[in-house]
Amino acid sequence: MTMVEAATVAEATGIPTTNMISIVMFSGTADKFIPLGVLAQAGAAMGMDVEVFVTGFALMAFTKQPKEPQFPAEFAAMAPALMQGMQANNVASWDTMLRQAKELGAKVHVCSMMSGVMGLKLEDYNDLVDDVVGAATFLETARGGETFFI
């Protein structure tokens, strides 16, 4: 939906429509990276602005030597079937999906506060990361869009 179309729909219905999704990527378990990839890729493919703000333990998956995220203990028994099913269905990995989203314009911001806490600088992050920003900058960017706290 273009901005003009959004304006037309909003005017006709009074129900606002938006063309942005913002994702706070906080949880660092392996399962949560799948919806990050899927939502970012689907949103970007639909022409939406996609803004990702990475913070918390999820930061560790965006460094040059990323930590392999672990599945939560409650679902560890189901993880092998999930991973096999994803391979059998040719589902791309979360970082491949996020790279596709970025080629379509998605932006990945990393939390400045949490970077400081973890002793990480912009040069410590891999090519998925666009910049290091504060929470206020992210909230300003996210105004009016759908938000997903993952």
Place this chain on the structure above:
Amino acid sequence: MTMVEAATVAEATGIPTTNMISIVMFSGTADKFIPLGVLAQAGAAMGMDVEVFVTGFALMAFTKQPKEPQFPAEFAAMAPALMQGMQANNVASWDTMLRQAKELGAKVHVCSMMSGVMGLKLEDYNDLVDDVVGAATFLETARGGETFFI
């Protein structure tokens, strides 16, 4: 709030109002199903459009032979008191609340990608499920509403 009322408020204040909530039900631990039921039921009772998109490990609670979700390890010790308190307060189970929401118009969509990964087809799901859709369809539906990623 009707669409006309929403339009009036939006016009008067410049602050958009919406009449839709969309819930991505991803986490599969037992505690997270309670806010799914509560938000869906409350939203539907208020006359809001309620759109639920079930994915991840949460899918397994919507099959014809559903898996009983487990409480997270961190809160396992508190789970019995919680369950007793819910019974003592006559709080409906999450699926009863979701059924009430559906009687008021809520829709429950299941993620096509994750269904494929888990080897599940529409006929494998129980009567809580309306259809199997992709993430893009869900994002299109969710535009302009409040979103909750549970």
Place this chain on the structure above:
Amino acid sequence: MTMVEAATVAEATGIPTTNMISIVMFSGTADKFIPLGVLAQAGAAMGMDVEVFVTGFALMAFTKQPKEPQFPAEFAAMAPALMQGMQANNVASWDTMLRQAKELGAKVHVCSMMSGVMGLKLEDYNDLVDDVVGAATFLETARGGETFFI
């Protein structure tokens, strides 16, 4: 952004802008309280309305004898480094950030249903809590704002 500015931007672009964030604080693990404090404090400092709805196991951190939240098992090994990094960077504790947000107008509501289930009344909560409300009241308040389910 003032309401007038929001109206101007909305009119010019058709993309709604909002001046409210609402946070459902459900998860009760220690890590999740950090984004509660950060988002509430940043939003309030930006002049946004900040509405927090506390429910689930997170309730136990808002009582007069609050339970110390635990880190999730998957990240327990990283917790000491996180806590040391927060001290070294002079990052305020989550409740200090939430108090700063409240001084700027943020409101903290506690879920009436979950309070009943846990046998808690308004007088059992500490000074962080403004009132005890139902989910419908919260959804009504949250209309049109960005929502974060933590």
